[in-house]
Amino acid sequence: MTIKFHISEDILLKYSAGTLDEASSLLVATHLALCPHCRMRNGSADALGGFLLDSLEVAPVSPSMMDAVLARVRNETPSRVPAARSAASTNPVIPDPLRSYLGGDLDSLQWKLIAPRVHQVPIETADRRSKARLLRFHSGLRVPSHGHNGRELTLVLTGELCDRDTVLRRGDIAETDERTEHQPYAGSGEDCVCLAVTDAPLRFKGLFARLLQPLLGI
Amino acid sequence: MTARRTHFIESGLQTRANWIEAFFSSIDNWTSKRIFDIAFAARFADLPHGATRARSNPGNIMVAKERLQGEPRPKASEFAACISRIADDRDQSAFEFLFRYFAPRIKSYCLKLGADASAAEEITQEAMVSIWRNAGQFDPSKAAPSTWVFTIARNLVIDRFRKSRRPQFDFNDPALVPEEQLPPDRLIEQTELQANVRQIMDSLSSNERNVLMLSFFENLSHFEISRRLSLPVGTVKSRIRLAFGKIRSKFEAQDGAGK
Numbered sequence: 115m116t117i118k119f120h121i122s123e124d125i126l127l128k129y130s131a132g133t134l135d136e137a138s139s140l141l142v143a144t145h146l147a148l149c150p151h152c153r154m155r156n157g158s159a160d161a162l163g164g165f166l167l168d169s170l171e172v173a174p175v176s177p178s179m180m181d182a183v184l185a186r187v188r189n190e191t192p193s194r195v196p197a198a199r200s201a202a203s204t205n206p207v208i209p210d211p212l213r214s215y216l217g218g219d220l221d222s223l224q225w226k227l228i229a230p231r232v233h234q235v236p237i238e239t240a241d242r243r244s245k246a247r248l249l250r251f252h253s254g255l256r257v258p259s260h261g262h263n264g265r266e267l268t269l270v271l272t273g274e275l276c277d278r279d280t281v282l283r284r285g286d287i288a289e290t291d292e293r294t295e296h297q298p299y300a301g302s303g304e305d306c307v308c309l310a311v312t313d314a315p316l317r318f319k320g321l322f323a324r325l326l327q328p329l330l331g332i
Numbered sequence: 333m334t335a336r337r338t339h340f341i342e343s344g345l346q347t348r349a350n351w352i353e354a355f356f357s358s359i360d361n362w363t364s365k366r367i368f369d370i371a372f373a374a375r376f377a378d379l380p381h382g383a384t385r386a387r388s389n390p391g392n393i394m395v396a397k398e399r400l401q402g403e404p405r406p407k408a409s410e411f412a413a414c415i416s417r418i419a420d421d422r423d424q425s426a427f428e429f430l431f432r433y434f435a436p437r438i439k440s441y442c443l444k445l446g447a448d449a450s451a452a453e454e455i456t457q458e459a460m461v462s463i464w465r466n467a468g469q470f471d472p473s474k475a476a477p478s479t480w481v482f483t484i485a486r487n488l489v490i491d492r493f494r495k496s497r498r499p500q501f502d503f504n505d506p507a508l509v510p511e512e513q514l515p516p517d518r519l520i521e522q523t524e525l526q527a528n529v530r531q532i533m534d535s536l537s538s539n540e541r542n543v544l545m546l547s548f549f550e551n552l553s554h555f556e557i558s559r560r561l562s563l564p565v566g567t568v569k570s571r572i573r574l575a576f577g578k579i580r581s582k583f584e585a586q587d588g589a590g591k
Binding site: 129131132136139140143144146147148150153157160161162164165166167169171172173174175179180182183186187188190191192193194204205206208209210211215239240241 | 422424434439440441452457468475476477478480481482485501506508510511541
């Protein structure tokens, strides 16, 4: 598996600083599980945070704090390194943390039909700034042409998601914004399952799709 | 300090509830791309140790006192040794060494992000407790000590001020794609990477670094930085460009020579 489309610097830095919304952070963390290259980049972003922490001017803490901390911990034995990677007999399709959010792997999900040949599983997040959903496009499906009122992030988990000459496969990320108008379609092989995160409703071009939109909740 | 706090409040980041959203949102894409170049160019750069010392500059509010006074900073390996002494022997003197260095910086980080003094003290205390409790999980091949401490402090700050979670991947998840699948020429030790980030940042002049930090860490726009430093906006922009230009030329020199 070779991932071609990675997380943008902007989003990775926000994830590292802890300022990215929950749904987008879920998508970033799930991509990181699939992409050693971006885990390395994420390490760089964290290292920048560490450097900044090091470089700050100091703010003196209360003189009693060190004793207070030691009083709490001095009798505790620090926890050891957690168990190594389990050699699991089953290999889940959906990596953590997404699998935990969904409550199970791909075969255990309750899909809801939201349009002909499109199913979704909404994902609950405490943070209301953005919405996450798992979408399943049946092979060959064409999504009606649409634009975006805000940013949309899509992470492909199975199958192929195509847009003009671009083909996205497992682990690949598509990032679209207000300027993007597109008509993606699912590849002809297996169904395409992807995690989609939006911070504003989509903007469909066709009247029919626009009328349906409130019903679909997209 | 007081003047700086006042200024910080004026800059519109005043409420604790929204500081975290505001922290990054005003960095334009161009700036964040350049900031990332620093972190990422470090993969290729291999500067000599202690390449350039920060120049002394009393007006430079962002640079740690140790460096203004030219004192050496403790080495990452010293901190790493302290962490393993806590893990292995519950060594209190090792903990005290870490405490004296990191606690005032964690507090400073919290204050910079808009926490009030008592919240900053509480978060700092929790962070130091976490350092003790998780010392056995610190892996020096994965992160530098200051990076590890930063991630602990960051997560505590998020827990405290944000209702939502910050999902993270799990190294033990069987679905995780392991590092071996990365081609060997793309595999770089995290520690090497982090040492390089530090060396590149250290090699910038204090003026350049100052502007970069205000932009990255306090999430100020070019305009706000220019007010803070009493500099024309054009000068702020040109300093940022100059800093990134330096990084890029190092990157290219190294790229041409080393690959």
